[in-house]
Amino acid sequence: MENDAKVIPIQAAPYNLSRQAGEAENMLDHIVDDFPDNPQSMAYFYDLFRRVYCHGDEVKHEGMLVGTTCIQAPEELIYAFGATPMRLCNGSYHYDQKGADFMPAKSCSLVKATLGMLNSETVIPKIGKPDLIVNPTTCDQKKKASVMIEGMGHSVYELEFPNVKESEASRVYWQRSVRQFAARLRELTGKKLTRKNLQAAMAKTSRAQAAFRKLHNFRRKSPSLILGKDAFLVTNAYFFDDIERWTDAVEKLNAELELRDEAGFKAVQSKAPRVLFTGSPPIFPNLKLPLLIEEAGGVVVTDETCSANRMLYDMTAVDEWLVNDMVDSLADKYLKPCTCPIFTRNDDRRRRLLDLVRDFNADGVVYQAFAGCQVYEMEYRSVADEFNKAGIPMLYIETDYSTDDKGQLSTRIEAFLESLKNRKKHRA
Amino acid sequence: MKASSPRLQALRDAVNHVHFNRFRFWFQLAAFVLFVYGGYLAIDLGSRLPFFACGYNQEGRAGVCYLLPLQHQLSLPWARLFSYAGIAVLTGFLIFALWFIFLNKGWCGFICPLGTIQDWLTSLRRRLGIRYSTYSHGQFAQLTKVKYLLLALMILIPLGIGGGLFSHSMSPPFCLICPARMILPMFTGDFSQFTIDFSSSAAMVMTALGISITALFLVGSFVKKRFFCFFCPMSALHYLISKPALLKLKKDGSKCTRCGDCYNVCDMEIKEIADDIKNTNIMTDDCTMCLKCVASCPETGALKATFAGIPIFESTEAGFIKRMGKGVQHGK
Incomplete structure (x- = not known):
């Protein structure tokens, strides 16, 4: 009898029923449904994330696929060689847990999640296997990830990045490093870097940047025209979306915001505390903190993170449109204005934060540090001192991708926003 | 920016959005024509100009670079220089300073014909698709001092000539080695500066040096943007009096x-x-x-x-x- 028992094979659950999809769906539902008056043109982005993260639809790309683990990899070069860059930094708690096998217990969620994703059979977003993964040598955890990613069967290129940026020596070193990267891409794709294709690639990213800057400027308006959770979703989409389609969608969003502005639309109450977000980058589905801020009645008006502002803000000036000068100018853009905490000094980051607070009329700052992201944790003190001196309140939050601390965090955030409101009242 | 009338704001926007390189190209061309050919229209803006409107371009010049009369004045015999002629030196400098104060170093970037020629050489190189060269940080730090050295020599040598220490055939020392002396007269068909003066050994050395520096100028500014400006004693002099500039x-x-x-x-x-x-x-x-x-x-x-x-x-x-x-x- 026992021998006759039928063995029912364990069927793999369809992706949309998986924990991963659930995590994404839950976040997306909150982003979409918890707020009235979402801009209509955000539908493109909601739909995009639903397809890619909740249904597991494939992300299509042209030419070879070059994964990047950091914004420091010059994407214009990748486009110029006819390949498509794809940012691999991941925000999923599911992958964070999977990646925990590779890293010490107290390490950055982002790095763990990226490792977890690259090691899994079904990669979400479903981008396919990258032909090359570019890993700039930035923080220690990312540096050490190189060998592990290689161990998973990927081909990895370590893009040498200096950790001092003030000196002329580091500038020259980095320019050389970028040129070597171009040589590697040439080897990979078998194509040549020409003035024409590099100029076309730069026009692509510049158009995207110009659209981003316009969106960025709309967020200066008080009361806000658009919420921060939507803005983060827009820049998160830049990681994997087709750049032309992305730019079109942002331009449409900008047009809608212009109409909103003319109509005197308010996305939030006039008294809603305006928050500058800084520190470790929010990456979908981990938009936990921005969402908590806005659910509690605040509004994230701008940010200083590498998943949004820092990724798209700085634009390249070229004096002579020849390949050499273009490549050097690009290299400069990726090094000189960068406010990443991996550098020895953080004068530029502190100045940038103060500038953003002033320009965006922010009432306070929320500083997110992923537990284990040492560089952001270490910069906390100097940044806090700077804001203290300027009389700007800051809330420092150490967290990770898990949702366990949501209740506790929401209490802290509510209290912080309440104090910002009171300050505002007293001033008025 | 201060709140201003909408019309003024519109004007400011128009200026700030200008295609700058194109604007500058035409501006420089106009200035070049004025100062290299203006003499034919009997334009004379005096001999205290704060840029290289070369005096050796005798027919076309619309004014003269201040360095030429300055060196001449400084090489007067000391007895005269340190008495009544000193007043002429001072008034000359004053007129030069008044010209200068108006545009500051903008004279270099927008007016100076020698600067404009370097920009033309640059655009020729660019059109040929050849890359420019740069100095390393260390080279920059050393070379940037050269212009002060040249300025000091340009003052000390004429003084030495006036005091009888050096030969008169070395006067005016900077002009003899300045590439503008050879290049600008060429634009009005005068190639007579391309000679080595064998009348004395000092003159021979100076004019030979002048020819070599001109050759260096042409090659240098082809590969390096604004090659000569880096060593220009006029630029050093400008900087020393730039505080009150407008x-x-x-x-x-x-x-x-x-x-x-x-x-x-x-x-x-x-x-x-x-x-x-x-x-x-x-x-x-x-x-x-x-x-x-x-x-x-x-x-x-x-x-x-x-x-x-x-x-x-x-x-x-x-x-x-x-x-x-x-x-x-x-x-x-």
């Missing part, structure tokens, strides 16, 4: 992201323009005030040119995007 290059460090875009386009490789966030007066001794940095700055209000305190050309995000061909698809 045209100023200003920087608001709080708006600067140190992205280096300005440094990248700077013909003179001035790193401070990007990295210095403390000084509001950002013009350095090597600066030619070409204002390319202002045109290539993407941060609104970070860099600006002011005249007597009034902003006349300011960096703006919109202007940057327009100039760099951003925000449009490739091929349009």
Whole structure:
């Protein structure tokens, strides 16, 4: 009898029923449904994330696929060689847990999640296997990830990045490093870097940047025209979306915001505390903190993170449109204005934060540090001192991708926003 | 910016969005024609001009570079120089300073014919698709002192001539080695400066040196943007008296992201323009005030040119995007 028992094979659950999809769906539902008056043109982005993260639809790309683990990899070069860059930094708690096998217990969620994703059979977003993964040598955890990613069967290129940026020596070193990267891409794709294709690639990213800057400027308006959770979703989409389609969608969003502005639309109450977000980058589905801020009645008006502002803000000036000068100018853009905490000094980051607070009329700052992201944790003190001196309140939050601390965090955030409101009242 | 009338604001926007390089090209061309050929129209703006309107271009010149009369005056016999002729030296300097104060080093970036020729050589090289060369940081730090050395020699040698220490055939020493003396007269068909003067050994050395420096000038400014300006004693003299100048290059460090875009386009490789966030007066001794940095700055209000305190050309995000061909698809 026992021998006759039928063995029912364990069927793999369809992706949309998986924990991963659930995590994404839950976040997306909150982003979409918890707020009235979402801009209509955000539908493109909601739909995009639903397809890619909740249904597991494939992300299509042209030419070879070059994964990047950091914004420091010059994407214009990748486009110029006819390949498509794809940012691999991941925000999923599911992958964070999977990646925990590779890293010490107290390490950055982002790095763990990226490792977890690259090691899994079904990669979400479903981008396919990258032909090359570019890993700039930035923080220690990312540096050490190189060998592990290689161990998973990927081909990895370590893009040498200096950790001092003030000196002329580091500038020259980095320019050389970028040129070597171009040589590697040439080897990979078998194509040549020409003035024409590099100029076309730069026009692509510049158009995207110009659209981003316009969106960025709309967020200066008080009361806000658009919420921060939507803005983060827009820049998160830049990681994997087709750049032309992305730019079109942002331009449409900008047009809608212009109409909103003319109509005197308010996305939030006039008294809603305006928050500058800084520190470790929010990456979908981990938009936990921005969402908590806005659910509690605040509004994230701008940010200083590498998943949004820092990724798209700085634009390249070229004096002579020849390949050499273009490549050097690009290299400069990726090094000189960068406010990443991996550098020895953080004068530029502190100045940038103060500038953003002033320009965006922010009432306070929320500083997110992923537990284990040492560089952001270490910069906390100097940044806090700077804001203290300027009389700007800051809330420092150490967290990770898990949702366990949501209740506790929401209490802290509510209290912080309440104090910002009171300050505002007293001033008025 | 101060609240101003909408019409003034519209004018300011139009200026800030200008296609700067094109504007500058035509401006320089006009200035070149005026100062190299203006003499034919009987234009004479005197001999105290703060740029290389070369006096050796005798027919076409519309004025004379101050360095020529200055060296002549300084080589007067000491007895005369240190008595009544001293007054002439002082009044000459005063007129020169008055000219200078008006445009500051803008004379170099917009007017100087020798500067314009270097820009033309640069654009020739660019059209040929050849890359420019740069100095290393160490070379820059050393070479930037040369112009002061030349300025000191340009004053001391004429004084020595006046005191009988050097031969008169060395006068005026800087003009004899200045590439403008050979190149600018050429534009009016005068090639007579391309000679070596064998009348005395000093004259021979000086004129031979002049020819070699001219050759160096042509090669140098082909491979290096504004090659000669780096060594120009006029530029050193400018800097020493630049404090009261009306045209100023200003920087608001709080708006600067140190992205280096300005440094990248700077013909003179001035790193401070990007990295210095403390000084509001950002013009350095090597600066030619070409204002390319202002045109290539993407941060609104970070860099600006002011005249007597009034902003006349300011960096703006919109202007940057327009100039760099951003925000449009490739091929349009």
